[in-house]
Amino acid sequence: MKRLVTLGCCALIASASLASDHNNLDKERPLRFEDAYSIAYRSFEFQNGFRLDTFRRGKPVYNFRSELQYGFAKNKDISIGFEPSYLSESRKAVGNAVEFSYFEGVAREIGDRPAFGYRVDVGVPVSGGKGVDLRARGILTKTVGQFDKIHLNVDVLHSTEAEPKKRQTSLGAVIGYSKPLGYPRRFDQTLLAEFGVEQSRQRGGNLNGWVGLGMRKQLSSTGVLDFGIQTDLFRDKREKASPVRLTVGYSVNF
Amino acid sequence: MNTQLFSKTIAALAVFGLLGMTSIASAHEADCPYCKLKLVQNMKTQDNEVVVKVGNKRIEYRCLYCVIKDQKRYKGDLVVYSPSEKVGEPVVLKRTDGKWTGPEGAVFLNTFKKHSECAELSRAFSSKAAFDKYVKDNKVADAKALSLSEFIALVTKPAK
Amino acid sequence: MRQVFALTMAFALLPTAWAQMPGMEMKEGTKSPMPTMPSELPRWMNSRGLDEIFYKRGPYNWAIDRIPAFAKDMYATGVGHAMAYEALVTGQSNQLESRVFSKIDWVLQHPPSMPVDEAAISPRFVQKYGYLEKVFDWAHTLHFQTIDVFSHPGMTDAQKEMEIDRLWKFYQSEPYAITGLPMNMEYLDSFPYSMTFRKNYPKVNGLFWGYHWLQTVNYDMLYRVPVKDHVPQYEVLGEQYRTSELYKTDRDFMPMTAEMSPRFAKRFPYIANAFDNLHMLHDNVNDILAYPGLTEKQKEDQIKIAIYRVLATTHAGQKAGEGEPMTLHDHRHPPSTPGMGMMKGSEEDVMFMSGMGWMDMSECAHCSIALPEEGPWGATVSANGWTMMVRCMMCARDMAAETPGRAIIRAATEDENRLLVMISDEEGNWTSNIKDVVFLEVFGEHPECSSWSRAFTSHAAFEKFVQANPDLKEVKPLSLEAWSKLNYGTPETYRKIDRPNPYRSGGATPPSDGGSK
Numbered sequence: 015m016k017r018l019v020t021l022g023c024c025a026l027i028a029s030a031s032l033a034s035d036h037n038n039l040d041k042e043r044p045l046r047f048e049d050a051y052s053i054a055y056r057s058f059e060f061q062n063g064f065r066l067d068t069f070r071r072g073k074p075v076y077n078f079r080s081e082l083q084y085g086f087a088k089n090k091d092i093s094i095g096f097e098p099s100y101l102s103e104s105r106k107a108v109g110n111a112v113e114f115s116y117f118e119g120v121a122r123e124i125g126d127r128p129a130f131g132y133r134v135d136v137g138v139p140v141s142g143g144k145g146v147d148l149r150a151r152g153i154l155t156k157t158v159g160q161f162d163k164i165h166l167n168v169d170v171l172h173s174t175e176a177e178p179k180k181r182q183t184s185l186g187a188v189i190g191y192s193k194p195l196g197y198p199r200r201f202d203q204t205l206l207a208e209f210g211v212e213q214s215r216q217r218g219g220n221l222n223g224w225v226g227l228g229m230r231k232q233l234s235s236t237g238v239l240d241f242g243i244q245t246d247l248f249r250d251k252r253e254k255a256s257p258v259r260l261t262v263g264y265s266v267n268f
Numbered sequence: 269m270n271t272q273l274f275s276k277t278i279a280a281l282a283v284f285g286l287l288g289m290t291s292i293a294s295a296h297e298a299d300c301p302y303c304k305l306k307l308v309q310n311m312k313t314q315d316n317e318v319v320v321k322v323g324n325k326r327i328e329y330r331c332l333y334c335v336i337k338d339q340k341r342y343k344g345d346l347v348v349y350s351p352s353e354k355v356g357e358p359v360v361l362k363r364t365d366g367k368w369t370g371p372e373g374a375v376f377l378n379t380f381k382k383h384s385e386c387a388e389l390s391r392a393f394s395s396k397a398a399f400d401k402y403v404k405d406n407k408v409a410d411a412k413a414l415s416l417s418e419f420i421a422l423v424t425k426p427a428k
Numbered sequence: 429m430r431q432v433f434a435l436t437m438a439f440a441l442l443p444t445a446w447a448q449m450p451g452m453e454m455k456e457g458t459k460s461p462m463p464t465m466p467s468e469l470p471r472w473m474n475s476r477g478l479d480e481i482f483y484k485r486g487p488y489n490w491a492i493d494r495i496p497a498f499a500k501d502m503y504a505t506g507v508g509h510a511m512a513y514e515a516l517v518t519g520q521s522n523q524l525e526s527r528v529f530s531k532i533d534w535v536l537q538h539p540p541s542m543p544v545d546e547a548a549i550s551p552r553f554v555q556k557y558g559y560l561e562k563v564f565d566w567a568h569t570l571h572f573q574t575i576d577v578f579s580h581p582g583m584t585d586a587q588k589e590m591e592i593d594r595l596w597k598f599y600q601s602e603p604y605a606i607t608g609l610p611m612n613m614e615y616l617d618s619f620p621y622s623m624t625f626r627k628n629y630p631k632v633n634g635l636f637w638g639y640h641w642l643q644t645v646n647y648d649m650l651y652r653v654p655v656k657d658h659v660p661q662y663e664v665l666g667e668q669y670r671t672s673e674l675y676k677t678d679r680d681f682m683p684m685t686a687e688m689s690p691r692f693a694k695r696f697p698y699i700a701n702a703f704d705n706l707h708m709l710h711d712n713v714n715d716i717l718a719y720p721g722l723t724e725k726q727k728e729d730q731i732k733i734a735i736y737r738v739l740a741t742t743h744a745g746q747k748a749g750e751g752e753p754m755t756l757h758d759h760r761h762p763p764s765t766p767g768m769g770m771m772k773g774s775e776e777d778v779m780f781m782s783g784m785g786w787m788d789m790s791e792c793a794h795c796s797i798a799l800p801e802e803g804p805w806g807a808t809v810s811a812n813g814w815t816m817m818v819r820c821m822m823c824a825r826d827m828a829a830e831t832p833g834r835a836i837i838r839a840a841t842e843d844e845n846r847l848l849v850m851i852s853d854e855e856g857n858w859t860s861n862i863k864d865v866v867f868l869e870v871f872g873e874h875p876e877c878s879s880w881s882r883a884f885t886s887h888a889a890f891e892k893f894v895q896a897n898p899d900l901k902e903v904k905p906l907s908l909e910a911w912s913k914l915n916y917g918t919p920e921t922y923r924k925i926d927r928p929n930p931y932r933s934g935g936a937t938p939p940s941d942g943g944s945k
Contacts, residue, residue, distance in 0.1 A: 055480065055481045057482035089477040124558065125556065129478075145814075161551060163551075199534065202540065202542055324855065325832075325914050326917070343854070
């Protein structure tokens, strides 16, 4: 369950696209989708974020997310991430999982063909869970109109040792939208929106769905501030729905 | 080569050994700062270079009209050496605390329609007689002898 | 070797191959036929990846922000490039001189305070010409990083120069790198499509060349100049850029690095050449995109060929100073200027500079006497958009005095590590970066002016010099104020090189002289 909180809320371990540029979208910064581009070759990116999950029937969960990425080759990056939580209901802090990721941007947008990338994440529990969580995500990014972009993220999640009454494998998808705000007069912020669905991890459970709205704002040559709000549209009745999920984060590259 | 020597060599190269690297503009034959046309050089029989002395600068203009039009860029006092009918004897005009003064008896011509003609048709003369002679010799149409104040008023008159 | 052979064959077959392509006859006024595809393009051109590369890590990165107005203007150039390219590939070329120009101009006058992602502003252009964007991006990275190094306060001049050399190696390590060899600019601008953009879109072309003015003029502002003196200089240069250079539509040719930053180009000729070759690639691409006689596929091919022409890999094994005139491998340069390729009409050191006329680059711009072989001597004068090399302080002052507007003099002193930077106002009142500067000036004959007109960092340094030169022992030092008031006018030794403008005679098509902001 703890891992579910982490992974369920985060969907996947992120990769950045083009270092700390507000145009380049990373998972959880601030929404769950990402674009199909890796960070630049030889760059590091350090992302930190805070997320507040509220629940109708329960006290909030506070998450801190920290991730370090490295572009080890052209169009490829690896990362390591941590996401400890504080569960106010039980007044417990948990480490959740350490997540290792590999991302590859396979193709950029060429002509009418969308950009394509994929990632693989491995979540290793650090709070007493068993097995590992594996996640694969395929990503398409396509420009529509002049500057707007649509991003399709399709996920497959697999737990090597699922808890009883839980699915071992589940699917999810997020449609993301991004639009630079202020063109052609300012070039420092991007609006994001998403609609996502995923299978409940409960065996035989229904789909969970959510929407989100966010903003990425360039604060300096190397730093980007992000903030977002999400809400669950529908959720399996055995899981706690979150009416408001607030995210704020800061990314820096070096 | 030791580091210090290398460093000095580089420095010498960089700072001093800059042979022939410039974009050597013919600044002496520059364009008029106002109308951007080529300056007209002095000739044996007639001076053409209008020189404005402002502070430590001596800027050449194509004609007197261009000087008056461009005067706002200078905050300090001006001395204008305007070629006259006599070679080497310019009509000297001054702008002191914003007020223009010139030699008594000086008259001015300002009849050009296009700037390509401004050097010939916007000029100063030491006397009305010299003005009349120039107009006659050069067959200048619609010529009117202007006082300095009339000349400046005409040039600075707002465009319709 | 294989590449050289392939290239030789490709260019040898050009006229025949092109003659077989309908509608691709040679254009009057240009000398070279439409280029055909070399047999083997670098493989990376067909890579599907974005291939983004991070800049070289260093404490100096983003030091450009220490000169805020300059940084903003530089960031805005990226927007300008991107907006124009996007318009060209999205069917908006008919609005380039009107709506798009106004849009770009607004940004240039209200520049962003942070770098912008050009690819995000020109997504359609990048989708189509992603391989070109890689070349541009990588060269722009070199541009910015070299500026960052010079702007960084935490390094000595010697350390900066060593780091610049490391940056050059870093840049050359990628296949997108542009050659540092001089290339014949007349040849690179001689194809059937050449000059189309500047003729059809003079205002936007003026902006492009304005960006290139800014991107090249800054190096002498920075190079071996104390960081505290960067901002004051940019107050002069930035105003010139924003009020004049961006809106010039009467340039005959793009600004060259060695024209704008002769000291930098002398020290780093390979970087100066790479920037000029990059800027010429911009011109080639503009011309190709604007040329009506090409299909979309032909435009893509021509852009690939244009990239190929300037890549470092294409010129592997070639040497600066050598080459067959008016060919791809014409790497000759004026003898005194290794940081610049041959220009239209140039002969040895005599060449035509747009807006300035013919000049001999081995001579003082003011007195026409040959520049000395050994230092310390001389200065550069920047005024009214140009930068010139002169033999002595007197030539520098008098040249600035006859030029309207503010001016900058960067001059040698007796201390090779202390460059004198002086800035004048509109009326020729000078301020100096060296508080105790004094001058020697005993007017004599111009051929010796570099010995009797000099600047010293202190009274003591002056005294030491005159003691060592008995002829001068009676001479008193001049304060900045006293020195500023002197003026000896145009030297008798000045000689004009009277030849017609090669860009506006013969078959060449001059750029439009129309257009304004």
